[in-house]
Amino acid sequence: MIRVLIERNIMDGLDDIYEDAVRSTLQQAISAPGFLAGESMKDSNNSHRRLTLSKWRSIQDWSNWYHSQQRTEIMYKVEPMLSEPEKITILEHA
Template sequence: MIKVIIERHIADELGEHYEKTARATLQKAMQAHGFISGEALKDFNDPNHRIVIANYRTIHDWQHWLGSSERKEMMEQIRPMLDREEKFTILEH
């Protein structure tokens, strides 16, 4: 199993819109092959800093989701709300 930490920093005043779109993205990710679990968190000290922690069976499962058309479509909606690029950290046990 691997953990993928996705860090996003959203632009001011877009929190509510981001939350709606991020929830839809997580719901689609939950259907991806190898997805185990996930959670979306907000940085206590910086409400525009958002973190998604997702567990996948293998790195290949994550890479498949990362390159999927479903994720690309969702990111087309999320990307304009970000004020910097997403950051990924992949952890293994």
């Protein structure tokens, strides 16, 4: 089992639009094979910094979702809202 941490920085004034897009992403990821759980959070010290933490059965399941047409279409909407590219960290138990 792995966890995937996605860090994004949102441009000013796009909070509501971004939140809608992230909800859509999580709703679609739920049906992806290997998806176990996910949550979206906001940095309490930086309102522009958003984090999504998801749990996947395997790196392959995550990779399949990451490269899927569904995620690609969502990212076409999300990327213009970002002030810098998203950072993805894959975590596994030591």
